[in-house]
Amino acid sequence: MTDATLGAIQIATDDELESPARRALRRLFRRKGAVVGLVVIAVFILLALFAPVIAPYDPVATSWSLVRKPPSALHWFGTDDLGRDILSRVIYGARASLMAGAISVGIALGIGVPFGLLSGYRGGFIDALISRITDAMLACPFLILAIALAAFLGPSLGNAMIAIGITTTPIFVRLTRGQTMSVKVEDYVEAARAMGNPRWRIALFHILPNIMPALLVQATLSIAAAIIAEAALSFLGLGQQPPAPSWGSMLNAAQRFLSNAPWMALWPGLGIFLVVLSFNLVGDGLRDALDPRAR
Amino acid sequence: MKILRLAVAAAALLLSLGAGANAQTTLRIGLAEDPDILDPTLARTYVGRIVFSAVCDKLFDIDDKLNIVPQLALSYETSADGKAMTIKLRPGVKFQDGEPLDAEAAKFSIERHMTMQASFRKSELSSVDHVEVVDPLTIKLVLKTPYSPLIAQLTDRAGMMVSPKAAKEEGDKFGQHPVCAGPYKFVERVPQDRMVFEKFADYWNKDNVFIDKIVFLPIVDATVRLANLKSGGLDLAERVLATDLKDIRADPRLVLSTVPELGYLGLTINIANDKTKGGLSQSVKVRQALDLSIDREAINQVVFNGEFTPGNQWVSPTHPYYQKAFPIQPRNVEKAKALLKEAGVALPVTVDYMVTKGAENEAVAQVVQSMAAEAGFDLKIRVIEFATSFKQAQAGEFQVFQINWSGRIDPDGNSYVFMHSKAPQNDGGYSNPEADKLMDDGRLVSDPAQRKAIYEKLTKILLEEEPIIYLYHRKLLFAHTTRLEGFKPLPDGLVRVIGLKLK
């Protein structure tokens, strides 16, 4: 028990990976679903990064003679209602989606974890206050909160990411708080306290590293949810502004043409599905890999 | 013996029920939105007017040439000085609760529109000073100043008559079960789901009402609305998409019915309230350049499959008041570039381009953006919610505002409120005393030829100064099944139920 926990503490300070992390990674790679997920995510990240090189056409270049053409050799995914190449728009749209996922969850972690630590470790009135507010935010329908925030901040991709980030924060506050509360009574934490470590040091170097696994799992799952949320906000007109592509706004435009040009709805939807599924697979895999009770 | 009689009675009852059930016809109409409150004094939505045309008759109506025809009133006469309008009512008309429509009721209705606290009809009737009862079937509207568009107002909500008894009882809850004098009376309403009305037995024109029930179903998604029509869930659908017309024309079970609208879609330029003092607000040449960089026919082709009508004035080219002396100018990028050079503005000219949410709106905006880019404009599209757009427009927080206007029968209704100084919807802040005088003069005169001459001068000024760049006029697109006979839409887009039959 002591070895494992000392090893866990050293994760934060050593550069070299220690056995618990290595073991987790090993178990992760044994799950085929998670591996597939990681590969797909990597592919999309590459697509997003190298979009200008990979995309065959300018995603905002309109062409009046090529309106709503079905998939062909020239345009693998067909063209949209303004004659733009859908494949190029899907590739560039990956940028908006992936950024939205990463940055929103980054915001949620950055705000949620400190508050969760504070709430779980300190307890008392601060805990009660933070918990009530968190419960209130969680009780409100997520999408309504996100819509309201995004509408308030003004329609743009950046503001949508902030809105989603803030709306995702309570999940991390709750999770961090729960994990903190169960970890803070562990022997090594008590020992560290007895040795005279100040509370902030304990929180940062003893508690945080031990709740990382749970946070990591939730972060992966939240990225998936954030990507869907960005699509939903763009679908409603509150995210990425036209003509810049976003999978969500592409779906919005595609609605009118379901019978005429169904390919307009198919590809962006598929994109969202693949990316989100991959993050979910990885998150699931991580959870199984890090579950101390699994064989 | 008793049993036999009972049996016969029961059989007769069953037969009659059966016969009745077979004969009851229901017309199901699909609307593009859920209307707001069904009170003619408080209502403001376009779809509400469609529902009203089945429920609340008005003093006058229009025909397909936009002439005034009698409905609840038989005739009107304007005094020589233009300050009084005498209206003769149709005798024998009853409201749906049995109350008679007489001069007192008419006076009550008009005064309700003028004085009720939250009434949206006040500006339409602002020229009226008071209403007098001349005799039981005649009223006189006494005006503050001559106002020729008044009669047009009386063909819309401002001319709708409500039962004084019901209105007094219900107050501002009247809209939850309206009682008017139209062919169908209110049965029930489930918000965002349906509104049900049934034939009013004592309607003054009941011989021409053939359908027993009307159900209005708000279905917001146009694709879903059309799907319902095709599957038989609807008999008539309004506002089908231009891009679906090919499909509808090819379907033998459906009939397409179109009529040019009274309104327009245009780009309002912020001239007086532009805080950043961009090129468009400072220089007429820049505005003219923007106009010249746009190919209206291309917008029509790309976004609407060529079904709509390009335009450059506030009335469509087919409207009697269209000024043929000022036709639509074709796209001319070279001239646009030259104008920008003359204006001496730095290229590209960045513009904050505000658009209300909506797939077709956004498509039009992107087409305009793409075209204007070639001339040297960088239009930054900003999609905002409908609810926010008014506030921002009023506050002047835009440089170009792409917005449509549903249109009014009288050309004054398409121009005055937008371009007269200090008018309530003049968001761009345009102000030209000469134009003001022409718009005011247009209201004092009733003779169409005279008015058209006045408006010709107005058109010349406005097309040069370009406070609003008009792009196109929609066609109102209705689709219905072949079962429905007798449907003919008028330019105001309302569904008139008189004479409709279901096979």
Next chain:
Amino acid sequence: MLSFLTKRLAQLVPTLFFVSILIFSLQHLLPGDPALVMAGEERDPAVIEKIRQQYRLDRPIPVQYFYWVKGVVSGDFGESLRIKVPVLELIEQKLPVTIQLGSMAIVIAFLIGIPAGIVSAVKKGTAWDYGANLFALWGISTPNFWLGIMLIFLFSIKLGWLPASGYVPLSENWRASLASTIMPAFVLGNAIAAILMRHTRSAMLQVLESDYVRTARAKGLFCKLIVDAVFNRDYAVVQGVVLVTATVYIMLNLIADIAYILVNPRLRA
């Protein structure tokens, strides 16, 4: 148990209080003016002022909040600014649909999620496991507005099997009612299925405990009503619906926690 129950019920009030303040402030921070929305194309400034006064929109926000709370406590949730119908009536009208949709969604979720979870656990590591995993994960990975569009395209437009919209109450015609609700129920149920599957399979419940309730709540209660209301700045409707939804959510949470304790004797200390 009793003290646990009372403690949790006591927490209901401050939480609802925070919820209502949160939504109230957010709505009023939203740009856009309900008086202008109501005015629409007509914009006579005098009329707009009158509207503002009538609905107390010109008063400071805390004052407006006070009047709202006063109303709620006496059972008056206000009325829709758009159509002047009492909010409670609107909620009442939507309740049958919501309950029917919710129940059907949960049934579908159970039908998909539990067998998938069992198969996945029993045949762990095999193709069955991954297959079941994928099938259930599909539920939370597809954006439900896309799934909805695709289902309508397939079943309504192409095949013509199901109606594209409209709701027929169960009491009227059970076949038509099922036909009109099966697609949205499927979209909702899908997502819940995935969570249920994980529940059935995994032991890390503290991460997941309120997931399925939260998902159910987030994805559908009164969905259309509230989205429209936000876009129309119909404050009273949003307030009312959020309050009801939050209450339902908290109650469901409470029931879930109680059930958990009852089922797991070790927690009963």
